[in-house]
Amino acid sequence: MSELARETLVLNMGPHHPSTHGVLRLILELEGEVILRADPVIGYLHTGFEKEMETRTYHQNIVFPPRIEYLATMIEEHAYVLAVEKLLGVRAPERAETIRIILAELSRIASHLVWLGTSAIDVNVTSMLMYCFNDRERVMDILEMVSGQRMMHGYMRVGGLQWDVPAGFTEQVRAFAEALPARLDEYERLLSDNLIWRERTEGIAVLSYEDALRYGCTGPIGRGSGVRYDVRKAFPYGGYETYDFDIPLGSRGDSYDRYTVRMEEMRQSRRLILQALDRLRDGPVIVDDRKVALPPRGELVRSMEAVIHQFKLVSEGFHPPAGEVYSAVESPRGEKGYYLVSDGGNRPVRARVRSPSFNNLQALPVMIYRNMVSDVVVAIASIDIVLGDVDR
């Protein structure tokens, strides 16, 4: 009897299934239904973005960030342009910074809503997906209105924004922000008192405080385990130091804590959006530096200088000084950083994407040790990985 019970089974999950948060493969070693060992196999979405970025100019590279991580697109663009701005030593005008924060926080809400809908569907609360996607579509409408694209915006520019926001932007954002709390309350009523949701998430996929530090887990995973670290507070960027918001923390580090942290983060994002809307003043949306930003269209017919600047910027791009910078933002998944190395040329020598999903996924085997097979899907959902971000 005892010999038979000790036998383990190796089970292959994926590539693809774990409720299709992306193409992931897991090799599990089971004792009955209990997981003893897990080995995530990644790389199915590897597209060599880092290599590609070495061959293009800094400006051309703006298209890559939203393709690397496609759920919080504006935050990704924000991360990249901030890194290049740091390399150049320029700072975007105030209006551009305020609009960036509004768009980034809208992106965060959209990303968390996708997470909420998909992880609810993983424990069979199917109606949540439709509610959440409906709300997310309101965000997508705003982002489309601003940039012309639902997802791959390419709206942020080094030194500012592509163009100013259209008329009706503030009203639409305000209407969304006003409507949000009631919706979130409704979702919380649906889930927090739902017996299935509580049973499937409480005490599942626990990550201790020490392990969160050990594996470099950031974002809601780290904060769910009680790690008080938010890039917006620790290393403020793009004007976040002037805003008033709180960082929710969990205590037990289980899936349920990550859920409560994310729900509270959406409320905090709404707070940030309302503050930013209040201080939105007229002004330029891109720096007035002809070595970095394109001259306004109207100037091209009047000034030869402008034509030369336009030509140089479009054909060759700008040349940041030789050096290296690391600049990070708080993405919905954690610390998203860009490490750019310049040798004084118009392309980066090395563009490294520090992706939060990669580090967070590394902690998965620790989280699901001695959990049940059926909880693997919940664990993956609670990490909220974007496989494009893991594999780059």
Add this chain to the structure above:
Amino acid sequence: MTGAAAEALARTLAGLAVAEERFRDEVTLVVPAERILEALGQAREAGFAVLTDLTAIDRLPVEPRFEVVYLLTNYTTPARVRIKVRVDADDPVLPSAIPVYPGANWLEREVFDMFGIRFDGHPDLRRILMPDDWEGHPLRKDFPLVEEPVHFVGHVPKVPSAIIPKTPRTPPTPPR
């Protein structure tokens, strides 16, 4: 961004570091390869509890060719510091940082996969992003960026008429 903690660490590691680079308020300490574990251990003691990132840079014509970069973060008194090691192209080997920072596991596998730098003492050093049978290390500067022909095995392209069923088209109704 540097923070007082990073300055304090720079002073602590002054004996170990062979060079100190500063650019845009960021501190980079260059440490000899054989003393990297010592430096990481001291950084950890000094409160830099998290290895945020581990990556490499290929400076091809320059010798030594590779730079391995450890980005450490102090959460309690916010500070970041980069520790850098230069590695030769002939035999790129470094001691693994897993004893100090367990999170280095996948990051070292990625550096091995992309640059071919090996880490001594790593329990499971195999490719992580590229397929297991891949040849070469893609992020090296001498690895060309080319398109690969895609091999479709056992796939015979169909003409559209073989997919779309042939149903008779109804003639348009003439306007009355």
